[in-house]
Amino acid sequence: MTVLDIISIVAGSLMVVLGVLALNAKKLFNTVIYLSMMSMLAVVCFVIMRAPDVAITEAVIGSGLVTALFVFTLFAGKKAGGKA
Amino acid sequence: MIQYFSIVLMLVGIYGLLSQRNVIKLIAALNIFEIGLNLFIVSIGFVKDGLVPILTSNNESSAMLYVDPLPHALVLTSIVIGVGVTALALALAKKMHDKYGTYDMDEMGGK
Amino acid sequence: MKQIVSILLVAAIGILIFSALYFSDETLKFNEYGNVNLDDRVSEKYIDKSVNGNTEEIIFGETQNAESGSANMVTSVVVNYRSFDTLGEVTVLFVSALGVGLLLNGKRKRKNLKDAPNFILKQGARIIFGIMVVFGVYMFIHGHITPGGGFPGGAIIAASILLLYLSDDEFRVKLSAAKAVESTAGSLYVIVGLLGIVLAGYFLQNFLPTGTVGEVISSGVIPIVYMLIGLKVGSELSSVIDGFLTEEVEG
Numbered sequence: 001m002t003v004l005d006i007i008s009i010v011a012g013s014l015m016v017v018l019g020v021l022a023l024n025a026k027k028l029f030n031t032v033i034y035l036s037m038m039s040m041l042a043v044v045c046f047v048i049m050r051a052p053d054v055a056i057t058e059a060v061i062g063s064g065l066v067t068a069l070f071v072f073t074l075f076a077g078k079k080a081g082g083k084a
Numbered sequence: 085m086i087q088y089f090s091i092v093l094m095l096v097g098i099y100g101l102l103s104q105r106n107v108i109k110l111i112a113a114l115n116i117f118e119i120g121l122n123l124f125i126v127s128i129g130f131v132k133d134g135l136v137p138i139l140t141s142n143n144e145s146s147a148m149l150y151v152d153p154l155p156h157a158l159v160l161t162s163i164v165i166g167v168g169v170t171a172l173a174l175a176l177a178k179k180m181h182d183k184y185g186t187y188d189m190d191e192m193g194g195k
Numbered sequence: 196m197k198q199i200v201s202i203l204l205v206a207a208i209g210i211l212i213f214s215a216l217y218f219s220d221e222t223l224k225f226n227e228y229g230n231v232n233l234d235d236r237v238s239e240k241y242i243d244k245s246v247n248g249n250t251e252e253i254i255f256g257e258t259q260n261a262e263s264g265s266a267n268m269v270t271s272v273v274v275n276y277r278s279f280d281t282l283g284e285v286t287v288l289f290v291s292a293l294g295v296g297l298l299l300n301g302k303r304k305r306k307n308l309k310d311a312p313n314f315i316l317k318q319g320a321r322i323i324f325g326i327m328v329v330f331g332v333y334m335f336i337h338g339h340i341t342p343g344g345g346f347p348g349g350a351i352i353a354a355s356i357l358l359l360y361l362s363d364d365e366f367r368v369k370l371s372a373a374k375a376v377e378s379t380a381g382s383l384y385v386i387v388g389l390l391g392i393v394l395a396g397y398f399l400q401n402f403l404p405t406g407t408v409g410e411v412i413s414s415g416v417i418p419i420v421y422m423l424i425g426l427k428v429g430s431e432l433s434s435v436i437d438g439f440l441t442e443e444v445e446g
Contacts, residue, residue, distance in 0.1 A: 005085060008085050008086050009085055009089075011086075012085065012086055012088075012089030012090075013089065015089060015093060015119075016089060016092050016093060016096060019093055019096040019097070019100075019116045020096060022112055022116065023096070023099070023100040023103075023104060023109060023112070023113060023116075028106070028108050028109070028187070031108065031109060031112050032108075032112070035112050035115055035116070038116065038119060039115075039119060042119050042122070042123060045086050045123055046123075046126060048086070049086065049126050049127060049129075049130045049151070050130065050134060050135065050136045050137070050151045051126050051136075051151070051156045051159070052136055052138075052342035053156055053160055053267070053269045053270075053342045053343065053344060053347075054122070054126060054156050054159050054160055054163070055342075056334075056342055056343055056347045057160055057163050057164070057346050057347045057350065058122075058163055060347050060350040060351055060354060061163055061164065061166075061167050061346075061347075061350050062119070062163065062166075064350070064354050065167055065350060065353060065354060065357070065432060065436075066115065066166075066167055066170055068357055068436070069167075069170065069171055069174050069435075069436075069439055070108070070111075070112075070174065072439040072440055073108070073174045073177060073178050073439065074108070076178060076181075076306070076439075076442070085228060086228070087228040088228075091209070091212055091213065091216075092209075094212075095205050095208065095209045095212075098205050098208060099201055099202065099205045102200075102201035102204060102205070103197055103198050103201040103202075127228060128226070128231070129231070129238070130228065130229050130231070131229065131231050131233065132229035132230065136342075137242065137267070137268040137269055138266060138267045138268065138269075138340075138341070138342065139253065139255040139266040139267075139268075139408060139409060140255060140266070140409075141255060141256065141409075143255075144254055144255035144256065145252055145253070145254055145255075146242055146243050146244065146252055146253035146254075147243075147252050149233075150233075150242055150268070152231065152233060152236060152238045153238060153241055153242065153268040153269045153271075153272055154236070154237070154238045154241065154272055156269045156272075157269050157272035157273045157277060158280075160269065160273060160344070160346055161273070161280065161281060161284040161346070163346070164284065164288060164346045164350075164428065165284060165287050165288065165291075167350075167432070168287060168288045168290075168291030168292065168435075169291060171291060171292075171295050171435045171439075172291045172294045172295055172298075174439070175294070175295045175298040175299055175438065175439075176298060178298075178299070178439075179298055
């Protein structure tokens, strides 16, 4: 068992845990942040699987733009006065 | 190893889609499913001790052992489609929130 | 109750997937993780650049006029061998951006930020904006020799626009300009494909000389197409971000 195997096991199990946490979070904002963390761990997995192109794309889009879009949607909902 | 975890991630996504009633959480579940699927597609192209599929001055011959580049190309486009789908779904969720004042689908039915 | 039913259902699906992939009989069995023989797959031809029957080994910095002169094999698949797929993908992105534009329509103005940004934040963000745009453009110009390419390059440009939106409460993208860039890039992509029919015989065929593998000006039509994809993705995602950070003006 090499170091990369250990890192991939840790990253993979953390991703599963974060996915369950994201679905069961009380606040919607926490869901978004867990999703972003999961996406960052997916980048680690992509790098371990020798896919740098995919890793760059996932890092920019998955944990950057998608998180921003989620946060703006929640932000707009809060401001309108309804409960989020 | 990552392959098993990616299948479990897909199952977590399906569980979210089945059990949640909140629109934002449904979209989050869709995203989890998508990450799992992308990891799975990339993992079927992984070759043990394979190199990154880019010719450089260090690994300069095409006869060396590389990982499969085809799944990477498919996943590259799939991620960008994913952000388009997520943006469309979030715009719909925003419209729903403007009309009903909540993201919960159970509370929407009453009005 | 609903939770239990869905957990049972998911467990059933999981058992089905695992048994189908790893425990079925010998003919249907799925390759173990990392234990793949590339000779069985079509990708072997993409790695050797031998779809048209080339038998020579490709050497970085030496081979000239290869079938697809891109050192990055992923790029050669995305914009050369399977460029038609990419054209369809760009269309899907266009349709979803159009959908966002239709849903969040009307006369719009910038949403007020909670804390008004001060002078130092605005100017500092502009400096970083320049660096980010240069990095994005670098990424899609060098898509055929380094990891990256049009999709992450365009997304980095969109992220730089997002930075300006967050740091300046009056900044807005000119939506007409974004639409013009987007439609021009999309049409030029199709025109490049049609030129392929005229000059080389097939839609989206490479019609320029491919040069030496590993140089910046090489691999024919790939850098041009990736540049167009980068501009298209960047402008599309910028207009999506604009839709999310503005609010409708009443009346």
